Amino acid sequence: MTTSEDPEPQAAFDATIARRDRIEPRDWMPDAYRKTLVRQIAQHAHSEIIGMQPEGAWIGSAPSLRRKAILLAKVQDEAGHGLYLYAACETLGVSRAELTDLLLAGRQKYSSIFNYPTPSYADVGTIGWLVDGAAICNQVPLCRTSYGPYGRAMIRICKEESFHQRQGYELLMTMMRGTEAQRAMVQESVNRFWWPVLMMFGPPDVQSPNSARSMAWGIKRNSNDELRQKFVDMTVPQADALGVTLPDPDLRWNEERGQHDFGEPDWEEFAAVVRGDGPCNAQRLRHRQAAHDDGAWVREAATAFAARAGAR
Numbered sequence: 001m002t003t004s005e006d007p008e009p010q011a012a013f014d015a016t017i018a019r020r021d022r023i024e025p026r027d028w029m030p031d032a033y034r035k036t037l038v039r040q041i042a043q044h045a046h047s048e049i050i051g052m053q054p055e056g057a058w059i060g061s062a063p064s065l066r067r068k069a070i071l072l073a074k075v076q077d078e079a080g081h082g083l084y085l086y087a088a089c090e091t092l093g094v095s096r097a098e099l100t101d102l103l104l105a106g107r108q109k110y111s112s113i114f115n116y117p118t119p120s121y122a123d124v125g126t127i128g129w130l131v132d133g134a135a136i137c138n139q140v141p142l143c144r145t146s147y148g149p150y151g152r153a154m155i156r157i158c159k160e161e162s163f164h165q166r167q168g169y170e171l172l173m174t175m176m177r178g179t180e181a182q183r184a185m186v187q188e189s190v191n192r193f194w195w196p197v198l199m200m201f202g203p204p205d206v207q208s209p210n211s212a213r214s215m216a217w218g219i220k221r222n223s224n225d226e227l228r229q230k231f232v233d234m235t236v237p238q239a240d241a242l243g244v245t246l247p248d249p250d251l252r253w254n255e256e257r258g259q260h261d262f263g264e265p266d267w268e269e270f271a272a273v274v275r276g277d278g279p280c281n282a283q284r285l286r287h288r289q290a291a292h293d294d295g296a297w298v299r300e301a302a303t304a305f306a307a308r309a310g311a312r
């Protein structure tokens, strides 16, 4: 990929975007397009990897062998998603090692939702149902994103995310059919996660200055507010079927709009979490740093092995 003052490659790029076709790694692309993609794909990859922590913490104390097998498979899937996405990002000319360094230095972000704690096993179900559910809303349109390697990674990821969402819902459904204490655990967990999950779609459109450009480039296909609305409309009937209340007094069906009205998340809390002042930001990065340090010998051994195989 080269940058050029020549108008021709820009015209070819614009035509590809206008056709809603894919841009591929060897195609010319504007520098700002490349930078936006690196930032977004890296943030997405980091979210998959950091996102293993809140649920991974429960693997050793899952309530049954069956639940442990499901949770283990789910958390391993998230590691795989991280790998596909780091690989997609490497096609833009940055290495996974550089991206990891940027994450650990706090110079690249991951989703704000993973800075919230998981004190109860019901949180495993709530994360599957609501967090993976919100991720699906965000990610299904990304299967049609304009950058080829990103779109293709998303197709695989979305298939697995729908399994994640169902296993979470099935866990909560089982708990809701259990004891009074189990039902209370589910409700308490949903109360804690509901608002942070709505924040996963990002700030309101009027405060999201980069969105319009990302939409024009076909990186994003829907606005934050559109996706948030879609998620609420999808989730309300699921909450009814489950028998839980969503903790929003303003949530109601609006006949005229044919959509739900709902309250405003606390955007100050969102800003604080993004800034690094959420309940678990420091813990998540510390844990990631320790895992990175502990894995140094694996990277060294793999590099030495590859060098020797290459020399043969």
Ligand SMILES: [Fe+2]
Pocket: 048, 077, 078, 081, 157, 161
């Ligand atoms: Fe994932």
Ligand SMILES: [Fe+2]
Pocket: 078, 132, 135, 160, 161, 164
């Ligand atoms: Fe997931």
